[in-house]
Amino acid sequence: MLDLLAAADTNLAIDLLERTASTARVQHIVQISLAPAFLLAGIGAIMNVMTNRLIWVANRIERIHEMEEEGRAGPALDDLPALEKRRSYAQAAVMFSTAAALTISVVIALLFVSAFIRPQIGTLTAFAWILTMGFLSMGLSLFLLETRTAALHNRNRQRKRRERGEE
Template sequence: MVDLLSASTSLAVEMLQRTASTPHVQQIVQLSLAPAFLLSGIGAIMNVMMSRMIWVAERIERIERRIEDGKAGDHELRELPWLVQRRRHAQKAMAFSTASAAVISVVIALLFISAYIEPQIGTITAIAWVLTMALLITGLGFFLLETRMAARGVNYRGWRNRKTRR
């Protein structure tokens, strides 16, 4: 038990010595600023995505209520599958963007951890950064699909032809 306490005490002392250098801590904070700004940007993008997804989901609910009440017109019946597809794209965009935000948070943690441990984890940090970019690009790709569908509208011929071929 005494060995365990002395080992944890020496570990604590070592950690304090490593963090005692203010310039060293400042350098780590500076290194983590780029991923932190990226995290902020991802949050702003996700806010826009969520607003669009909420609008689409509410529109789907209104149309489904009108269908249940027997008041839905032909346009609304044509619009429903189009809206459902838009919602799928928006949900995928949100899922991939959320995953990228989670991974960039891991990158920030790894940057701090790497300054205070002996094993070099730069490769892990780089892999996490690349994974963040891949997830973000995928999320933005789905967001692009959703916004293009919205811009073209339900009456876009390519959409109708694609839906009837399935």
């Protein structure tokens, strides 16, 4: 690649090498990219929780359908609408969180690139950061809806059991 740059414009190649050779500049970019990197780690952790809940819900739906085919589903069938709603919320939460992880990765890349090019891309970097926050907020909101749906359904199920005198 450096050969191509040198062939195209010797000054451009030298300028690029000078800007990337500075250890202090690279250290500065690494320092300012730490916050987005920690955010990326946090997104990964919350996605682990979301994915585990999604897997549990999907497995529960599968088990109820198997029980239904065997003719022994009984009252478990009443759980299906809430479980389907939870699955929908959890899937969307994971998708938005994945989009947040992707865009924060773009932010980190833009931070590094911006240190070594002449055109200023601060606006693009800020836009990517704002987009990340939007995706993350949406993912967390959907996760909140999923957990709220689970809690409400559980409360309603317990209330029905008490009314039937099962507890």
